Amino acid sequence: MVLFPDGTRLLESVPAEVAQRVGLRMHAQTDFYDLAIVGGGPAGLAAAVYAASEGLHTVMIEKEAPGGQAGMSARIENYLGFPIGLSGGDLARRAVVQAQRFGVEILFPLEAVNLRTEGSYRFVKLADGNEISCHALMIATGVQWRRLDAPGADRLQGAGVYYGGGATDALSYKGETVYVVGGANSAGQAAINFAKHADRVVIVVRGISLSSTMSQYLIDQVQQTPNIQIWAHASVAEVHGETHLEEISLLCADTNKIERVRASAMFIFIGALPRTEWLANVVERDERGFILTGPDLIRDGQRPKGWPLEREPFLLETNVPGVFAVGDVRHGSVKRVASGVGEGSVAVQFIHQYLSKV
Numbered sequence: 001m002v003l004f005p006d007g008t009r010l011l012e013s014v015p016a017e018v019a020q021r022v023g024l025r026m027h028a029q030t031d032f033y034d035l036a037i038v039g040g041g042p043a044g045l046a047a048a049v050y051a052a053s054e055g056l057h058t059v060m061i062e063k064e065a066p067g068g069q070a071g072m073s074a075r076i077e078n079y080l081g082f083p084i085g086l087s088g089g090d091l092a093r094r095a096v097v098q099a100q101r102f103g104v105e106i107l108f109p110l111e112a113v114n115l116r117t118e119g120s121y122r123f124v125k126l127a128d129g130n131e132i133s134c135h136a137l138m139i140a141t142g143v144q145w146r147r148l149d150a151p152g153a154d155r156l157q158g159a160g161v162y163y164g165g166g167a168t169d170a171l172s173y174k175g176e177t178v179y180v181v182g183g184a185n186s187a188g189q190a191a192i193n194f195a196k197h198a199d200r201v202v203i204v205v206r207g208i209s210l211s212s213t214m215s216q217y218l219i220d221q222v223q224q225t226p227n228i229q230i231w232a233h234a235s236v237a238e239v240h241g242e243t244h245l246e247e248i249s250l251l252c253a254d255t256n257k258i259e260r261v262r263a264s265a266m267f268i269f270i271g272a273l274p275r276t277e278w279l280a281n282v283v284e285r286d287e288r289g290f291i292l293t294g295p296d297l298i299r300d301g302q303r304p305k306g307w308p309l310e311r312e313p314f315l316l317e318t319n320v321p322g323v324f325a326v327g328d329v330r331h332g333s334v335k336r337v338a339s340g341v342g343e344g345s346v347a348v349q350f351i352h353q354y355l356s357k358v
Contacts, residue, residue: 026107026108026109026110026128027130028059028107028130029105031131031132031133032132032133032134033059033132033133033134034051034056034057034058034134034135035051035056035058035135035136035351036059036061036132036136036137036138037058037059037060037061037137037138037140038060038061038112038124038140038141039060039061039062039063039068039139039142039275039327039329040060040061040062040065040066040067040068040106040108040140041066041067041068041071041140041327041328041340042070042091042327042340042341042344043140043326043327043328043340043341043343043344044060044062044138044326044327044344045060045067045092045095045099045341046340046341046342046343046344047138047140047326047344047345047347048099048104048344049095049099049102049345050344050348051104051348051351052099052102052104054348054352056348056352056355058103058104059104059107059132060099060105060107061107061108061110061112061132062106062107062109062110063110063111063112063141064108064109065092066092066095066096066106066108067088067089067091067092067093067095067096068142068327070088070091070337070340071088071089071091071092076091077217077218078215078338079091079337079338080338088337091337107126110126110127111126111127112124112125112127112141113125113126113127113278115137115278115279115282115283115323116282117282117320120135120322120358121133121135122135122136122320122322122323124137135354135355135358136322136323136324136351136354136355137322137324138323138324138344138347138351139276139279139291139323139325139326139329140325140327140329140340140344141274141275141276142275142327142328142329143272143273143274143275143328143329144272144273144274145164145269145271146270146271146272146273147163148161148181148236148239148268148270150236150237150238150239151238151239152240152241153236153239153268155239156239156241156244156245159241159243159244159245160241160246160263160264160266161239161245161265162265162266162267163267163268163269164186164190164268164269165194165267170194170197170198171197172265173194173197173198173264173265174197174198175198175199176198176199177198177200177201177202177262177263177264178194178198178200178202178265178266179201179202179203179204179261179263179265179266179267180194180201180203180266180269181203181236181267181268181270182203182204182205182268182269182270183203183205183206183207183210183213183214184213184214184269184271185215185218186269187203187205187214187269188203188210188215188218188219188222189218190267190269191203191222191228192218192222192225194267195225195227195228198227198264199227200229201225201228201229202228202229202261203222203228203229203230204231204234204235205230205231205232205233205234206234206235206253207232207233208232208233209230210222210230231250233252233253234250234251234252234253235250235253236248236249236250236266237249237250237251237258239266240260245263245264245266246262246263247260247261247262247263248260248263248266272328273288274288274289274291274328274329276289276290276291279291282320283319283320283323283325284304284318284319285331286331290330290331290332290333291318291329291330291331292318292319292331293313293316293318293324293325293330293331294313294314294315294317296332298312304319305319307319307321308321309321314350314353314354315346316330316343316346316347316350317350317354321354322351322354322358324350326340326343326347327339327340327343327344328340
């Protein structure tokens with residue numbers, strides 16, 4: 001169910017219906033743009049706002065929903081200018097409104113499936129068969145959750161087993177036992193959110209503690225929440241249930257024994273992979289699929305193979321002139337909302353420099 005600000009709701013809605021209700025489009029108004037942005041997380045939204053406010057004809061293409069993973073965060077406590085924090089959903093909504101006010105065209109839900117270049121033009125093919133052309137392209141597609149490699153997990157996905165989890169999910173587990181798998185900030189935020197409603201929340205983490213993977217302010221909140229338990233040095237060995245999750249088998253690394261526990265739901269936050277398959281053979285990536293930019297493209301003092309310009313790639317530019325990468329999808333990026341916003345806004349200045357020579 002989707003509840004809208006005017007009080008109306010859609011039952012069993014699909015993304016296309018939601019997009020129509022909130023004023024987003026599924027089809028481009030024109031064939032050409034100064035800047036096309038693929039990905040609508042914090043980095044893409046920031047770039048859209050700055051680019052459009054500075055006069056660039058801008059379109060943003062988003063596969064799922066504007067806001068990205070940050071949009072699923074129950075609370076972002078350390079974002080500059082919000083001393084009491086704000087939810088990821090609030091941040092995403094504000095950014096979308098701001099982008100639209102400057103004339104950004106937001107296409108949702110649409111997926112980019114191919115990239116090709118022709119002279120100074122970059123062409124993005126969409127899953128619906130249409131193609132958008134632009135002089136400058138920004139890739140801000142973020143990452144997608146890693147799959148849990150445990151028997152039963154795929155079969156019960158959506159029936160007690162979930163990847164990620166937002167504020168609205170917690171309301172369904174009042175008085176229940178919820179397991180959160182993973183030790184990063186997203187897992188900590190989810191655990192705190194679930195603890196407000198669930199009887200018991202268990203964080204399952206492979207390491208000996210959370211200190212190497214989670215921000216200290218979140219660790220403090222987790223430790224101060226009485227109904228959150230940390231189960232360290234453990235991993236999910238198997239997931240059980242006929243039509244819905246019933247139990248989880250956990251492998252304890254200290255004893256090498258498996259313990260089977262009852263669970264109402266399991267939310268998985270075990271890292272993520274970049275969404276860059278559609279860029280294969282065009283944009284250079286590292287061994288994990290993250291996009292290489294700027295100095296990372298220079299090897300032994302040499303510019304990337306096929307680089308046609310006299311200058312070196314800009315800081316956030318890929319091996320294809322005029323194609324930039326920002327946020328979590330970029331090799332070496334800092335996986336924080338503020339960092340993504342910073343990269344998105346800074347990249348616009350490089351785009352202006354690039355367009356001035358086209």
